[in-house]
Amino acid sequence: MTKPVPADTLSRLKAVLGEGGWSQDPERLEPKLLEWRGRWRGETPLLVLPRTTGEVAAVVGICAADGVAITPQGGNTGLVAGQIPQGEILLSTEKLRAVRDVDGLDDVMVLEAGVTLSEAHARAASVGRRFTVGVASEGSCTIGGLVSTNAGGTAVLRYGMMREQVLGLEAVLPNGEIWNGLKRLRKDNTGYDLKQLLIGAEGTLGVVTAASLKLHPLLASRAVAIVGLGSPEDAIQLLARAKDETGGAVEAFELMGRLGFELTLRNVPGLRDPLPSIHPWYVLIEIASGEPGAAEAALERLLASALERGLISDAAVAQTQTQMKAFWHIREGHSAGQKPEGAAWKHDVSVPVSKIPVFIARANAAIAAAYPGTRIVAFGHVGDGNVHYDVIKPAGGDDDAHDAQRDAGASIVHDITADLNGSISAEHGLGAMKTIEAVGYKDPVELTALRAIRSALDPQRIMNPRVLF
Amino acid sequence: MTKPVPADTLSRLKAVLGEGGWSQDPERLEPKLLEWRGRWRGETPLLVLPRTTGEVAAVVGICAADGVAITPQGGNTGLVAGQIPQGEILLSTEKLRAVRDVDGLDDVMVLEAGVTLSEAHARAASVGRRFTVGVASEGSCTIGGLVSTNAGGTAVLRYGMMREQVLGLEAVLPNGEIWNGLKRLRKDNTGYDLKQLLIGAEGTLGVVTAASLKLHPLLASRAVAIVGLGSPEDAIQLLARAKDETGGAVEAFELMGRLGFELTLRNVPGLRDPLPSIHPWYVLIEIASGEPGAAEAALERLLASALERGLISDAAVAQTQTQMKAFWHIREGHSAGQKPEGAAWKHDVSVPVSKIPVFIARANAAIAAAYPGTRIVAFGHVGDGNVHYDVIKPAGGDDDAHDAQRDAGASIVHDITADLNGSISAEHGLGAMKTIEAVGYKDPVELTALRAIRSALDPQRIMNPRVLF
Incomplete structure (x- = not known):
């Protein structure tokens, strides 16, 4: 547990934020202190709710002056207890909700940290573009959290992780200063790329307050299949062929073992097996192309040749949008499907x-x-x-x-x-849950370097102190 | 000029490397001390030529112990004097030439720092894959230099810069320790991504000795056109339409003003204007697709609609591979074309x-x-x-x-x-040439952070000391 926060620090934080900018109401705090699966419960002397980057800087500045620790929190959807305070000031980004810009010509949008992923998708769609990061918690998780945990998801294969979507960041560094790195540049070789350090830093190097993000074109055709196959080896071969034959148009390639598949079909309502017989392994494969009709054609071709070579045993291609969604629900239902077990x-x-x-x-x-x-x-x-x-x-x-x-x-x-x-x-990510274990697996030379970087930027270790090395 | 290197340091460096591992021969040194355009001439008390990562570590270790500065050099193709020593030990990666692995299933190749870009392309092709970074100096420039300068080139639009091609690095840090970060993972969220700091660090945070690099699938169809248009505004509109209509299959989009176009046609032998009349601006556009024939079709469609809307005045589509190359030569000849002026x-x-x-x-x-x-x-x-x-x-x-x-x-x-x-x-990059100027344009908060990071990893500032902040 972090050392108690002085009453004077709390007063100054409240004063600088004013009414509506903080809370100590247990009911207001509850959903932010309880990890969403109920695995961890945190505590905090004060929830701060800054409305602007300036207010974030004021909060961090006061905490830095007093050596008081802060845990930043986005949508509280993390899985490794990185967002749950244990006595630190809890800084929520929920009021940093401005959409600063959405630009279909630059293919960039600039969103504040508290904007949800669902809203990011909607904003991208509003200019006929696509934001490619997709995770199951999209209704709750926020841009700041996605950046700070370098979120992955189902479209990484083609577009990369969150890291590859970030063109610029605005953040409050551990000394309370605002770093204005909200560039929109595709190329900028003028020294170390500071944003790369903050991406995936789980809030230990500062509070991300806004990000400029890449937009991608919509794709004209999209096709999804579920295939049954004999082994993970065959799945890897199929993946290599799929990438090769489609020139990298593979949007998703999700492996599922029989047990998970079966439990999901059994325990998640409304799902049914798209294949008539049972297979030891399954792959959901999605192809997408800029060319109308090309995805469907490429997928059919791929599956025909894979069947012929005996790489797969059977395949079902989604014939409608509804079927496409149903196929995806089998994959997405894998967590829910095993829960009753x-x-x-x-x-x-x-x-x-x-x-x-x-x-x-x-x-x-x-x-x-x-x-x-x-x-x-x-x-x-x-x-x-x-x-x-x-x-x-x-x-x-x-x-x-x-x-x-x-x-x-x-x-x-x-x-x-x-x-x-x-x-x-x-x-x-590592959060508070996996950090100690990760130390045992990390190259010691790397660990020393990472710790030196953290000390250089946060010598008092006030930012999310229980998280990372 | 860096302070003189003690004779004792030189002796120990020679001893640890042995015969063939160092040189003080002016003729051997000449091509490494003269910047390739002749704009800068450097000097060094000793050229070291380590053959292994262990030897690089030994060299850096000795220099770190003695507080002696090092300038690392790859193919000596840099444009900003980052690779030219001014009294430092000159560490060439030319003998780090091993191709450690090329794997078409993982879509990864692991190359040592001294491997040239041309060889990297050839190795990727040998397993039916493609390494997407392409720059004009590919015959000389090396993997270590490409990583350390975060090289760009003509395929960035679709595939990103060198940064996005690097899955892992091996490097000798400024304290002489070897960091084994040669991962081949597409996803790894276990703390700050140290390799991101070394990419683009211009040798100031250590010597990159090897990299694991992404391979991409070959594309089945490719089409190139040169179009004439009225203004850069029209070019930007054309680009947006091209990305949108092809779903991101735009491989290159190169703008050229009339004067450069004209000088290139006049001064570079064997080129001719692909368009019958004169235009104030030109764009070379390349579309590539995984679908056979799709690139040609998409390009034709794009140009037809752009002509109809008056976005472009004229267009010539390359009909053969030879013509495709000729079109590219106009763009690539832009430096040579203006030289006689x-x-x-x-x-x-x-x-x-x-x-x-x-x-x-x-x-x-x-x-x-x-x-x-x-x-x-x-x-x-x-x-x-x-x-x-x-x-x-x-x-x-x-x-x-x-x-x-x-x-x-x-x-x-x-x-x-x-x-x-x-x-x-x-x-x-900034090298020694643009660093001072860049300080004036950089956010001071960022500058302070970057300097703190450098001091944390290289407290004696022995790695490429005249380069970067």
């Missing part, structure tokens, strides 16, 4: 794409040996090497007993990941 | 894409007022907002007199650039 350990790992089959094989064997009867649901953004590897308790087993073994189980999965030169957090 | 000030600026017309108009007016008779050649990667804005001496004028006004002229151009929220170095 009870406690599960969740791992968000990445390995080089070609190593996915060996990762799954080794992890399955190790988990089966150590925890007999547990059930593996492996799925994810295989085109990015990103596997969501979930281990559900044995059927009829005890939730608490399973939860108690979570860390030991994670060690097994993460050791194999590290051995394959992978990452123990592909897209969720 | 005598001394020129060159500016490599970027502004938001939509601001290009106003940038050109304001810069032309200001230069004409201040330096009557000078001739403007404006061209560049307009899809990226990047204008190469060259000011040639008045016809028949004196070279030296023109050269003497270079800095004053640059101030005019760069002030306008800054006023439009642009960058005074879009792709060339």
